[in-house]
Amino acid sequence: MADFSQLPIRDDLRGLTPYGAPQNTVRVALNVNENTHPIPEDVARDIVESIAGAILTVNRYPDREFTELRESLARYLNEETPDAQLGADHIWAANGSNEVLQQILQAFGGPGRTVLGFPPTYSMHSIISAGTGTQWIAGERDEQYTLTPETVTRWIEQTDPDLVFLCSPNNPTGTPLSLETIEAAYAASRGIVVVDEAYAEFAPSELPTAVSLLEGRERLIVSRTMSKAFAFAGARVGYLAADPAVSDALRLVRLPYHLSALTQAAAVAALRHAPEMLAMVGDIREQRDRLIVELEKLGYAPLPSWSNFVLFGGVDDPNAVFEALLEQDILIRDVGIPNHLRVTAGTAAETTVFLEALARL
Ligand code: PMP
Secondary structure: OOOOOOOOHHHOOOOOOOOOOOOOOOEEEEOOOOOOOOOHHHHHHHHHHHHHHHHHHOOOOOOOHHHHHHHHHHHHHHHHHHHOOOOOOHHHEOOHHHHHHHHHHHHHHHOOOOEEEOOOOHHHHHHHHHOOOEEEEEEOOOHOOOOOOHHHHHHHHHHHHOOOEEEEOOOOOOOOOOOHHHHHHOOOHHOEEEEEOOHHHHHHOOOOOOOHOOOOOOOEEEEEEOOOOOOOOOHHEEEEEOOOOHHHHOOOOOOOOOOOOOHHHHHHHHHHHHHHHOOOHHHHHHHHHHHHHHHHHHHOOOOOOOOEEEEOOOOOOHHHHHHHHHHOOOEOOOOOOOEEEEEEOOOHHHHHHHHHHHHHO
C-alpha cells in the first residue's frame, strides 16, 4: 500500500488499512456472508420490469425522500414485529447498511466524540469510525464472545461514550445478543445505541428482535440490510428503524438523492416479493446447523451461531487451511482470530464441497 508521503492525506488516516475481503473468482465463495442462493427468476423479472419503468424518467433526480421504499420497509418490519407499528418516518435507508452506519457517525459522532464497540466485531464499525474522525473505544467480551448486561453496563460507565455499537448476532463470531443486554446498554448510556442486526433474519424466528425495543427509546437505532437474508447484496440497500428524529438528523449529513431511482425501484419490487426472497432462509439455517455438527465431528470447535456463518476454533494453522481450500477453489475467511476461521453457510452442495475438502486436509 502507498505510504502517502507525496499526498497531503489526513494525519489520522496514515497507516490505516482499508476493508479488504478478497474478491477472487472461485467455484465456492463462502467468505463474505452473502446469501449464495440466486433470487427466483420470476421475481428477478418483476424487479427488472420495475427498473425498466424507472429508467424512463432517469433524466430527473430520484425521490430524495425515497418514500415508497421507506413505506415498503416499514411494512416488512411490521410483519416481523407487529407491535412495532412503524411508519415511513421511522425508517431511513442508504446504499448498504455500511452507508447507514456512516451517516449515523457523521451525525452523532465525529471529531471529539467516541464510539464504544466490542471486538471481535464487524470490522467496518471501527473503520467507519476512523473515516468519520470518531474515536473508537474497544470494549471486551465475556466467555465465548458473549456480552452480558453487566459487562456492557460496566464498559459504558467507565468510558461514557457518545455512541455504543452492538452487533446482534455478532459478526464474525455468530454470537446471539440478548434483549436484556441491549436494554442495559440503553439504560446505562446517555448517547446513541446502535444495534447492527444485519443477520437478524437467521436467528430463531419466534424470538423478538431489537425492533421490539424501539417504543419509548429515542436514542436507540436498529440497523438492517437487504444484503444477507434478502439476497440483495449487489443492489446495495441497508436501512434503519428508529425514532423519526433520527431521520431528521441524518438528513443533515446525507448527500441529496443518495439512493438512485434504479436502486429504489429494485428494492421496492424486491420487497413486494419478500416471502419468496426470504424462502431460502430456512435452508441456510439448516446448512449452518449442519456445519456446526460436522465441524465438531472433524475435531474443530465451532461456536454457537444465530447468523448465516460459523466461526470455528481448533485450527492449528488458519493460513495453511485457508490456502489449501483456496487451491481447491473454495474461499472462506481468516478474520484474524488466532486458531479460528469463518465460513458462510451456502447451498447444501456448497456446504458439502467445503466439508469434504476440509475433511481431506
Ligand atoms: N453489518 C454487519 C454486521 C455486516 O456483517 C455487514 C456486511 N458484511 C454489514 C453490516 C454491511 O452490509 P451492507 O453494507 O451490505 O448492508
